[in-house]
Amino acid sequence: MLLFATVVQAATHDIHHFAEACAMNYIVKDLMVPISEYATIPEGSSLFKAVIALENAKQELSGAIYPHWMVLIMGKNKKVLGKLSQLDILRVLSPRDTYTDKIDEMGKFGFSSNFISKMREKYRLRTTSLENFYTHPKTMNMNVEDFMKTIGENEFVDENTSLDTAAHLMFVKNRLSLLVTREDRFVGVLRLSDVFSTVLNAMLKVTHN
């Protein structure tokens, strides 16, 4: 029993190191999604256009393992102004009134999430019905710049950065993606899903061998 445990432990250790070596020999540009293949919309676009861009990107990438979950808002000089995820869109579409605002704010006053959900449910009927709200022309025509998330300085990574450094940045900064640059130009997106699947593939390769 002790021998078996030692063998498993040694094998796990080797796999870990080998997988790390295989995966981390990559650099960022090997794995990034080029900007030409990423979901983007120009500044001044509507919320509806952002939703459609996300949906189209999903269809265009039907062969890919992971669809895009984020759309980038591009300025006139090909600069990234902001980003919008599915979660951001849901957040914007969440019906609000003074009661729901107050209930949301109560999180910082130490109420449990269970209590807050209960209160949201209780006061839900005070708001406009969901269907009406989501499809209301006023909602669909909202300008993306009004609710997009701006890009922070720490969200960029150079295309020649090693994959292990990029992975480190992701978990330290708690980011699901990094924007890749070549000199001053924005050239693509490094996604957590692609980094993870590269590591996974390396591990599988070792176990098959």
Next chain:
Amino acid sequence: MKEIEKLYDRIIQRVNINLRELEFDVNPYVQKLIPYVQMVKFYAFYGISPHHPLNFQFRSSNLAGSYFLGRCKVTNSLLYKSDIRGDELKKKGSLFRYQDYEVPVSDNEEIDIQDSLLIKTLVHNYSHDPETLEKFFITDTIAMNYANIHGSPSNGCFLGVFATVDLTTMRDCVIGNFSYIQAGEISHLNIQPGTIWVRNPGKFNFFYQHPVEQLNDYIYFTAGTPPQGLFMDFIEDRKEAFQRVFDMVNIEHTIPVPNNASLDRYAVTKGQTHIGENVLVSQRAFIQNSWLGKGANAQENCFIINSRLEGCNVTAHGAKICEADLGKHVFVGFNSFLRGRPDNRLSIGDNCIVMPHTIIDSREALAIPTGRLVWGMIKDQKDLETNSISIDEFSAIDSSASIGGLFFEGSGAQFISAFKDRIEHILQANGAFFNGSDMKGHAQKNQNISFNTIQPYPEGIKKGLFPTIIIEP
């Protein structure tokens, strides 16, 4: 630039540094709010009695019109017409109970105010923070008119007008106008005006916010404008009555006061006012044509006008009661404003708890039955129905409830029990239960306090600053 101006700017800068994360700039709120000439005009005064500790240290500060009792240290600060009451501080050798701990207090506690600006603010009680038992600190803090810092150490905070922080350690917070916070420990919060928040983690959480538009009629204070609204007008209209008590060196009460009761020489009484046995009337309280029954108390900045309080009533710091009849054991919390009308009086039954910062302002007669918990903004019978509940019913809440604008989570019974225990403690501390020999409290101990005055430099570069003064027994 004179020293006092430099000090003013320095305090603003220090508070802003603490509040930078909240992006809150105190400058437009306080700049030029108090003309420097006012800071030079008023003397400060302190009390001496055999029943209270005596240790004052004042350094590089202005103390215009402020009152000190007990053990207080003030450094690099501006205290304008504030009351620093150190008569409930912990004593060396006593035990401080916190959860399952009994922590010995290693030295006499002191109030330590540094780099702060307090305007017409009350500081009272003792530090409830188990991490700072011997020091009730107030540092890098600005408190605006009629704020209460009650048992609440503070670092890097801004308290709006009529804000109260009670039994809570606060760091880097903005407390909105007329908010009442009792939450144990808070940091980096910007709390909007009119928030009433009472939390004991794991036990209960009580939360209400006054409707801002209605609250603005009572108190409105924003950057660049002085505080305004009904509360300010109410106090301003009665300001002159205090002039006499502050101008005269020796003052005799014009109404009889039982020998077991205390009417502070810096309080105002007018008209047909009755002071019952074991009654405590604190400095800057204003009583007009009112009856205070046995064991009632009127704390600092209270106004009781044309009203009758049957006995054992707590009227907490800054509360105002007009044209009202209160039964026995009615608690009226900090800064509450209760106003009936001469022909349509407000009556409140025995054993009611009126939550801190409650506004009852009704043009129609309102009768609140015995044993109710009352909160929020009440202007008529309909409001009363959604802003009050029987204490028994509230005690039955065991998980959560929302009633009108009130949100509550936890045990209603524990919440009520905590309040009742506190009310009992306040009555006891104030001497309401004195029996002729035992149970002495402030009403008995505060009868013979001598007051000394101290003055700032009248001119020169230090004009307005008080010299370093150390007063010991």
